[in-house]
Amino acid sequence: MNRKWFLLSLLFIAFGIILTACSSTASEERKDLVLGATVPYSDMLKDGVVPQLEKKGYNVEVKEFNDYVQPNIALDNGDLDANLFQHKVYLENFNKERNLELIDIISVPTAPIGIYSEKYGSLEEIEEGSTVAIANDPTNLARGLTVIRDAGLIELKEEINPVNATVNDVKENPKQLTFNEVDAAQLPRSLESVDFAAINGNFAVAAGLDLTAAIYRDVIPDEIQNRIVVRADDKDNQVSKDIIEAVESEEFAKVIAEKFAGFHKPKWMEE
Structure with missing residues (x-):
């Protein structure tokens, strides 16, 4: 191998090393x-x-x-x-x-699901026949119902999976609550037309509601x-x-x- 080709080979090797280093650095950084x-x-x-x-x-x-x-x-x-x-x-x-x-x-x-009301200041004040707004999509509907259950307002059937609960799974409803299912994002606005609502925390915050003003807040499992x-x-x-x-x-x-x-x-x- 003559001197010219030897130098060219060295240049190609050096160029390859530089490209590899640059590629590695770009990936890492x-x-x-x-x-x-x-x-x-x-x-x-x-x-x-x-x-x-x-x-x-x-x-x-x-x-x-x-x-x-x-x-x-x-x-x-x-x-x-x-x-x-x-x-x-x-x-x-x-x-x-x-x-x-x-x-x-x-x-x-x-942000927990909370029970909010413009009419009632506590769970104890909720009257028989009150209307409650809950989300209409399966995931948030089930969560809303379990929060209302945990607040002591209803009982759900024991045999059902709470993650999939629907209004049809309400076993006991001592206050004869009427459930209005609406889009989850519209729950804060529904407070004007219902007695109380179970509202997802993110939608409550987006609507300017104070999470600490809820009359009941979900204790969120892990x-x-x-x-x-x-x-x-x-x-x-x-x-x-x-x-x-x-x-x-x-x-x-x-x-x-x-x-x-x-x-x-x-x-x-x-x-």
Whole structure:
């Protein structure tokens, strides 16, 4: 091999090494993130998580959704790096129905379903024959009914799975309540025309209701606590680790105390 070809070979080798190094660095230093959430969890991300990710050098966009389907579709197809809007039961059912592999990495404070009323100031004041508004979609309908049950206003059939409860599963209704099923997002507005309503926390917050003003608030079990979710393949990557670190920080806890009063904290935050 003459000197010319020897030098050219060295140049090609060096160029290949540089390309490999650049490719590796670009992969390791991926800093543009898109996080998806519904209100008010989009605000929780913006105030409690994004500032800390930015300190680590990430450029973060928070995309807001107004439904419970598209955030998971967007996450699965790569348009999102993580999302925050759902609890474990919903996630597991969604994965099963859509054949997806999404996984939760950490739970966060969750706005509880509350019983709100412009007529009554306490559960004891609720009169016989009162009308109550509840969500009409299966997931939120069941949760609304279990909250009304836990408040001592109705009893559900023992043999049914509370996760799938409907009005037909009400076994005892001592106050002869009348149930009005409406779209979950319209529940706050329904307070003008019913005696009380079981309203999802996110819709209550979006409507400007004070969570602490509810005459009864759901005590949320762990499996109903909302979670930050990623693709299964990304569970142990650096982005997921940095998100978890942000949520577990004192800064995040301070934001929750100052801006998310009435949210039910997961067990790990109470320990």
